[in-house]
Amino acid sequence: MLLRMSSLFLRTLRDDPADAEVPSHKLLVRAGYVRRVAPGIYSWLPLGKAVLENVTRVVREEMDRMGGQEVLFPALLPRDYYERTNRWTEYGDVLFRLKDRKGADYLLGPTHEEMFADMVKGEYSSYKDYPVILYQIQTKYRDEARPRAGILRGREFVMKDSYSFDLDDDGLKRSYEQHREAYIRLFDRLGIAYKICFATSGAMGGSASEEFLAPCETGEDTFVACHHCGYAANAEAVTTPAPPARDLGGLPALEVLDTPDTPTIESLVTYVNEHHGLGATAADTLKNVVVKVTTPGSDKKETLVIGVPGDREVDFKRLEAALAPGEPEIFEAADFAANPGLVRGYIGPQVLAELGIRYLVDPRVVTGTSWITGANEPGRHAAHVVAGRDFHPDGVIEAAEVRAGDACPRCGESLTIDRGIEIGHIFQLGRKYADAAGLDALGPDAKPIRITMGSYGVGVSRAVAVIAEQQHDALGLVWPREIAPADVHIVGTGKENQIEVALRLAGELEQKGLRVLVDDRPGVSPGVKFKDAELLGMPTIVVIGRGLSQGIAELRNRATGAKQEIPLADAANLVYAACRD
Ligand code: ATP
Numbered sequence: 055m056l057l058r059m060s061s062l063f064l065r066t067l068r069d070d071p072a073d074a075e076v077p078s079h080k081l082l083v084r085a086g087y088v089r090r091v092a093p094g095i096y097s098w099l100p101l102g103k104a105v106l107e108n109v110t111r112v113v114r115e116e117m118d119r120m121g122g123q124e125v126l127f128p129a130l131l132p133r134d135y136y137e138r139t140n141r142w143t144e145y146g147d148v149l150f151r152l153k154d155r156k157g158a159d160y161l162l163g164p165t166h167e168e169m170f171a172d173m174v175k176g177e178y179s180s181y182k183d184y185p186v187i188l189y190q191i192q193t194k195y196r197d198e199a200r201p202r203a204g205i206l207r208g209r210e211f212v213m214k215d216s217y218s219f220d221l222d223d224d225g226l227k228r229s230y231e232q233h234r235e236a237y238i239r240l241f242d243r244l245g246i247a248y249k250i251c252f253a254t255s256g257a258m259g260g261s262a263s264e265e266f267l268a269p270c271e272t273g274e275d276t277f278v279a280c281h282h283c284g285y286a287a288n289a290e291a292v293t294t295p296a297p298p299a300r301d302l303g304g305l306p307a308l309e310v311l312d313t314p315d316t317p318t319i320e321s322l323v324t325y326v327n328e329h330h331g332l333g334a335t336a337a338d339t340l341k342n343v344v345v346k347v348t349t350p351g352s353d354k355k356e357t358l359v360i361g362v363p364g365d366r367e368v369d370f371k372r373l374e375a376a377l378a379p380g381e382p383e384i385f386e387a388a389d390f391a392a393n394p395g396l397v398r399g400y401i402g403p404q405v406l407a408e409l410g411i412r413y414l415v416d417p418r419v420v421t422g423t424s425w426i427t428g429a430n431e432p433g434r435h436a437a438h439v440v441a442g443r444d445f446h447p448d449g450v451i452e453a454a455e456v457r458a459g460d461a462c463p464r465c466g467e468s469l470t471i472d473r474g475i476e477i478g479h480i481f482q483l484g485r486k487y488a489d490a491a492g493l494d495a496l497g498p499d500a501k502p503i504r505i506t507m508g509s510y511g512v513g514v515s516r517a518v519a520v521i522a523e524q525q526h527d528a529l530g531l532v533w534p535r536e537i538a539p540a541d542v543h544i545v546g547t548g549k550e551n552q553i554e555v556a557l558r559l560a561g562e563l564e565q566k567g568l569r570v571l572v573d574d575r576p577g578v579s580p581g582v583k584f585k586d587a588e589l590l591g592m593p594t595i596v597v598i599g600r601g602l603s604q605g606i607a608e609l610r611n612r613a614t615g616a617k618q619e620i621p622l623a624d625a626a627n628l629v630y631a632a633c634r635d
């Protein structure tokens with residue numbers, strides 16, 4: 055492969071695009087890899103397309119190697135498949151819905167569990183047919199609430215999705231392990247650093263779902279890790295160890311206190327310690343946060359109060375994960391005005407049952423714990439408010455923020471916290487979709503066996519951005535060789551016959567099987583050419599410049615910045631060797 059910059063459909067930009075905040079987005083746009091069409095919708099230009107194809111190839115090779123078989127579904131899908139599983143409704147605003155000319159409902163597929171289950175049902179019937187793993191590399195559509203960072207979170211994006219079909223739970227576990235190993239291999243090949251994190255709470259069986267998160271400051275996911283026992287989990291999935299319930303006997307009675315001007319936890323703690331001698335800390339207070347929750351498919355919004363220890367904030371992402379498919383929103387001033395029973399800044403759970411409002415609490419709020427909380431009157435709080443005596447929560451919710459130093463739920467040592475980007479997700483689904491599709495195999499005794507499924511995703515287009523995000527410097531992109539659009543970028547500068555020599559070397563390297571990009575643009579200054587070479591990010595750069603008259607070329611390693619003069623006479627062999635290291 056030989057690409058000549060003089061004719062390549064490429065225009066690099068000097069300035070960062072105005073709408074870009076993260077490095078990968080800035081660089082991919084500046085380097086002419088992608089162009090924005092609409093929010094979360096991007097086109098791929100030749101170099102970008104080459105990177106996307108390279109990522110796709112690695113993913114495909116590893117899926118094939120583990121025994122997956124590739125198929126391809128349409129993106130345009132009729133409603134009824136998703137109606138059967140209620141996802142037509144549950145997906146809420148994320149689903150792109152449309153109608154055909156006859157008024158029939160369609161959607162653009164956000165993920166394809168329903169379709170795969172139905173396809174297998176159509177082809178397979180006997181237990182002898184199983185297990186099977188099918189996959190596709192295909193364009194997905196999600197009307198994300200917050201499309202972000204270019205192709206990192208698109209509304210149209212490329213995903214590898216695969217699905218395993220097994221006769222029993224052991225089979226599902228094997229298919230899951232196979233995927234886990236394939237993902238390890240493929241992300242290693244893509245040169246992405248990642249951490250495998252539990253993605254669902256222990257209630258689902260611990261290893262039922264894991265996410266591959268690429269550590270990255272700009273990531274939207276937060277994950278915890280324990281360096282003592284190796285536990286790692288998405289913050290959304292971290293479980294809080296609950297203390298044992300305590301005896302209700304002998305606890306002081308609830309006491310209402312005057313606490314003027316104490317709408318914040320900090321002001322409250324200072325006040326009650328100074329005026330009521332309580333010796334309290336923020337952790338002794340119970341903070342009550344009101345949200346309104348919409349259930350997709352219903353217009354009604356439920357008012358819900360969440361109780362967390364006052365030294366912690368409610369983490370909205372954890373809250374969202376805990377309430378899904380319900381969608382929480384912040385309770386606004388107008389909502390408070392419409393609910394006079396809820397006194398902003400002074401809410402206590404004592405009145406919630408009476409108001410008919412559901413109350414969910416942090417796992418630390420066990421029976422017998424005693425709290426300082428609102429007294430439901432402006433300027434007043436209550437002390438010695440005891441769970442199980444003065445209020446009765448309707449349930450427990452994991453919504454409080456997780457903090458560095460919190461106890462590891464597995465070994466009790468302290469957790470670290472980092473941010474990351476989800477690049478892959480493996481999930482033991484079980485029988486939900488097989489139930490909806492009626493997917494059975496006829497067993498050896500002629501009795502039907504309900505199939506159990508796994509679902510596994512890789513963000514293929516997102517991976518391009520993640521590689522760019524993890525591997526760049528102040529000058530530009532730095533592609534790992536397997537993913538780079540070309541092995542070598544040859545820059546011909548100067549006024550002698552440098553360009554001719556560069557083209558000759560390019561031809562020789564192409565003959566040897568390298569993928570070559572050559573800057574043969576006449577009349578473009580060396581400075582501009584060097585800047586472009588650094589921005590575009592090929593792993594090896596060769597400069598045919600002023601040294602030409604002495605028979606010398608320069609060999610650069612883009613990642614390390616190392617430069618080396620090489621004799622032109624032997625340049626083809628030396629560059630080839632450098633690209634094979
Ligand atoms: P996220 O939490 O980032 O929204 P998700 O959990 O909704 O992702 P899955 O449904 O598990 O994503 O999809 C499988 C993979 O597809 C993800 O691991 C991610 O790499 C990728 N992906 C999901 N949503 C997007 C998107 N909007 N743009 C690009 N890639 C995406």
Ligand code: MG
Binds near residue numbers: 265476479
């Ligand atoms: Mg996911």
